[in-house]
Each structure stands twice: as structure tokens, then as C-alpha cells.
Amino acid sequence: MPDPTLGRLRLVAQGLVTRPYARPVDAVAASVAMQGQDLPGVLASAALRTTSGRVADVVADLDAGRLVRGYPMRGTVFLQSADDVTWTTELCAAPSLRAAAARRRQLELTDADLDRAREVSLAFLADGPRSRADLFARWDAAGLSPTGGRGYHALFVLLGEVTLVYGPWNGTDQDVAIAREWLPAGGTLEARFNSDRVAATAEMLRRYLTSHGPATIRDFAWWTKLGLKEIRAALPLVETDLESDAASDAASDVASATGEPRYWRPGLLEEAAALGRTTAAPLLLPGFDEWVLGYADRLFAMTDDEHAALVPGNNGVFKKSVVRNGRVVGTWTRSGRAGQRRLELTEFAPHSPRQRATLERLFAGYPWVSA
Structure with missing residues (x-):
């Protein structure tokens, strides 16, 4: 059944009521990622959480390399802060890349074809980002036909391994860029977390629950497709920074129907109450x-x-x-x-x-x- 109380709390947590973020990149980074297969839609989503509400600010963050799109998880394209793309993708993308590999034979693509696509892309984009259509045309000229879904599959793999990334705005879409040249240095799982997957999962979990909560760890597991064992190992690292319905009878109105604890950022309930009918x-x-x-x-x-x-x-x-x-x-x-x-x-x-x-x-x- 619909739960308007929960819905209003989530609207406040996500910044849709108060628009608390100075820049679109701040809004996106707080959320870790925003689902982005509808590009105009996700640009609007980022703008709607900012003080100005201007999509021009989102485009400026794209053009400055502060915001990009990639495939960090679930085989789905997401808008992210450039600082977060590499480590989140290294943490979460392996299952979707394995699933893609299993479909490759149907597309008549070989590992050698992907190696060639990677080589051609790095050479073609060395002078700067280019449109996806231009990249596909270059692949075609190199004997790698992008028709029949092959181009999109190859591009997905190159984005999923963070060889490429969707970068600046070209007026109708995002150009494709070389990740190592477009993304900031030091963004790998090794550099950020000393390759500690539990610590990285804890960082994702903390940001997800503070930006999406009240939510459960199963919500986070669904959202990332990370395993519950890994998530439960990470939870104690962030649990003291959160509030939960497991800790207070006063929060029982946001308890999940399954009885599983929900978590949210400190002060959310009080903020929503103070906002009153605005929510x-x-x-x-x-x-x-x-x-x-x-x-x-x-x-x-x-x-x-x-x-x-x-x-x-x-x-x-x-x-x-x-x-x-x-x-x-x-x-x-x-x-x-x-x-x-x-x-x-x-x-x-x-x-x-x-x-x-x-x-x-x-x-x-x-x-x-x-x-």
C-alpha cells in the first residue's frame, strides 16, 4: 500500500523539497549516482535538487568534467560525480560485464573485436571527446560494424571497464571521452580505499542511506547488486552515523512492512516535521x-x-x-x-x-x- 509519510520523508532526504545543493555535482555526489538512460531527465533530476534549479548549471558541470555518465552497476547508465566513477564501477560492475560477455556470441563479437574497438577508440579520441555517432563511424571504417547492437555492446563494455566515459555536452548528447584523460586522478578503488571492498561498500551505503533513506540495506542491495554479505559487513562502519527505526519507538511510523530496519540521515524526521505541509x-x-x-x-x-x-x-x-x-x-x-x-x-x-x-x-x- 502507498505510504505518504515515507514518500514525504524521502522527498526531503533527496533534496526535492528544499533544493539544498549549491551545484548539480553536489546533488549527484550526495546520491552516489542517478539513473541516467533518459539523459534530459537525469539532467533535470540533478537541477531540481539545486538552489538555482538551472539545467545550464548541470551542462556546465558536464563540460567542466565534474559530472559524467558511465555504467557503474546493474548494466544501467548513471550520472555520477567524476570523482566517483572509477571506484564505484570497479566495486559493482563485474556482474553486468560477465552477463554482457555471455551475450557476445549472439552478437558475433569476439574478444579480439573488443580489443580492436578499444585500440581504435583510444587513438580516435586522443585529440579530445567526440560524439558517439562519430565513434561508431570510426569503428565501421576500421571494419568493426556497429550495427545490430554490436556498437552499443562494445561501448557498454568500454564504459563498464572505465576505458571510456560519457563526458561533455555537445548540444544534443554527451560526447565520448577517454576516461584516464577526462576523469581526475586517484579515483580508483586502490587509491581511494586501499582496495578494501568493505570500506568502499560502506562509503556507498552511507551516501545511499543519507540521500535515499528511510531505506533498508535490501534497498541498497537491489540498487547496487552488491551481495548482502558484503553489505552487512560494511553496515557497522556507518551505522553510528545514521538514525534507524530499530533504535526508537518514535520512528515506528517509518518502519518497513517486513520488520527490517530502515536507516536515514540524522535529523531527517525533525526537518520534515518543521517543513510541515511543504513536504x-x-x-x-x-x-x-x-x-x-x-x-x-x-x-x-x-x-x-x-x-x-x-x-x-x-x-x-x-x-x-x-x-x-x-x-x-x-x-x-x-x-x-x-x-x-x-x-x-x-x-x-x-x-x-x-x-x-x-x-x-x-x-x-x-x-x-x-x-
């Missing part, structure tokens, strides 16, 4: 925002039927969500030509005239990356 105000969120996708169970925010409307056919494509009172109450889209854009709503619950006016105002100020 229930309407919001327009992108389709793949972490508030919806950052947990193992999304039904804290909606019913089964509403989830089916948000993700038609359960095909992994999420519509943009209208949120009110800690719940998804509809979906939205933008229609019309540039300069004549209008908000179109599909309601799960009716909006009052005042709520509709608020949504129109939010739509007018939404951080679109293009007109």
Missing part, C-alpha cells in the same frame, strides 16, 4: 527520477494500477510523474511546438484549481535541456 506540495518529476527508481519496491508511492500506468506494459520505460503529498498522483508530458509548449496531465487523483496552477508554474520553470 506535500505538488512536484513535476522526470521519468527516471531516483525518488521513484531508487528503491526495491516502488509501491510506497503508488498502487499497482497506478504503477501500471506509470510504466505501461512494465517495459522499463517510465513516464514523468506528478507527485503530491508523497504520492504519485498522475503522469505528465510536454506538447506543442517550441515557444508554444503546454502541460498535459493524466490524473490518478484530481487536482484542485490551486494545485493545477502550481503545476503550471512548475512546468514554466522546469529545467529543460532543449526548447
Whole structure:
């Protein structure tokens, strides 16, 4: 069943109510990563957590190399601080890379083909980042046809091993860059954590729970695909820096239905209480925002039927969500030509005239990356 109290607390924890971050990179680093296969959507997600709310600031962080996208976990592309890409990918990406290797024969790709793609890429991008289309054309010219999914597969592997990374904005997309030239030095698992996987897991866990909590370690396990044994070994390293429903009867209203402890950053409950009805105000969120996708169970925010409307056919494509009172109450889209854009709503619950006016105002100020 939907849990509006939990939903409102998570909105505050994620910065969607108070927009506490000075820069987009600060918002993204606090979260460790934001799911990023919808590039305009994740740029908006980062902007919506900042003081300015400007997508231009997100693009500036991309162009300065402070923000990048890669494949750190789950075989999914994420927006991350450049400081975090290498060590999180080394920690979490191995299972998705193994799964990719198992599919390679179907694509008629060999290890030698990937070695050649790596060699060609490093030579082609030595003078600076280039578009994905340009890189695929260079592969094709080198006898490595990118058609039939082969190009995307090879690029996924090169990003997943942190040979390449999605870097600066080119007006419509991110260019592809050589990771060692685009990312800051000293970001490896060895350099950051002396190759201690438990210490690295603890750092990810701490940031996840402070930015996503109230959440359980099973939420984190689902989010990262790290093993519960490794996560449970890391928990004592961060547990004293968190609050939990296991430690206080006063927090019983955010206890998980399974009885498993939920954790959150200190002071979250008090902050949410002080914000009062502000935590229930309407919001327009992108389709793949972490508030919806950052947990193992999304039904804290909606019913089964509403989830089916948000993700038609359960095909992994999420519509943009209208949120009110800690719940998804509809979906939205933008229609019309540039300069004549209008908000179109599909309601799960009716909006009052005042709520509709608020949504129109939010739509007018939404951080679109293009007109």
C-alpha cells in the first residue's frame, strides 16, 4: 500500500523539497549516482535538487568534467560525480560485464573485436571527446560494424571497464571521452580505499542511506547488486552515523512492512516535521527520477494500477510523474511546438484549481535541456 509519510520523508532526504545543493555535482555526489538512460531527465533530476534549479548549471558541470555518465552497476547508465566513477564501477560492475560477455556470441563479437574497438577508440579520441555517432563511424571504417547492437555492446563494455566515459555536452548528447584523460586522478578503488571492498561498500551505503533513506540495506542491495554479505559487513562502519527505526519507538511510523530496519540521515524526521505541509506540495518529476527508481519496491508511492500506468506494459520505460503529498498522483508530458509548449496531465487523483496552477508554474520553470 502507498505510504505518504515515507514518500514525504524521502522527498526531503533527496533534496526535492528544499533544493539544498549549491551545484548539480553536489546533488549527484550526495546520491552516489542517478539513473541516467533518459539523459534530459537525469539532467533535470540533478537541477531540481539545486538552489538555482538551472539545467545550464548541470551542462556546465558536464563540460567542466565534474559530472559524467558511465555504467557503474546493474548494466544501467548513471550520472555520477567524476570523482566517483572509477571506484564505484570497479566495486559493482563485474556482474553486468560477465552477463554482457555471455551475450557476445549472439552478437558475433569476439574478444579480439573488443580489443580492436578499444585500440581504435583510444587513438580516435586522443585529440579530445567526440560524439558517439562519430565513434561508431570510426569503428565501421576500421571494419568493426556497429550495427545490430554490436556498437552499443562494445561501448557498454568500454564504459563498464572505465576505458571510456560519457563526458561533455555537445548540444544534443554527451560526447565520448577517454576516461584516464577526462576523469581526475586517484579515483580508483586502490587509491581511494586501499582496495578494501568493505570500506568502499560502506562509503556507498552511507551516501545511499543519507540521500535515499528511510531505506533498508535490501534497498541498497537491489540498487547496487552488491551481495548482502558484503553489505552487512560494511553496515557497522556507518551505522553510528545514521538514525534507524530499530533504535526508537518514535520512528515506528517509518518502519518497513517486513520488520527490517530502515536507516536515514540524522535529523531527517525533525526537518520534515518543521517543513510541515511543504513536504506535500505538488512536484513535476522526470521519468527516471531516483525518488521513484531508487528503491526495491516502488509501491510506497503508488498502487499497482497506478504503477501500471506509470510504466505501461512494465517495459522499463517510465513516464514523468506528478507527485503530491508523497504520492504519485498522475503522469505528465510536454506538447506543442517550441515557444508554444503546454502541460498535459493524466490524473490518478484530481487536482484542485490551486494545485493545477502550481503545476503550471512548475512546468514554466522546469529545467529543460532543449526548447
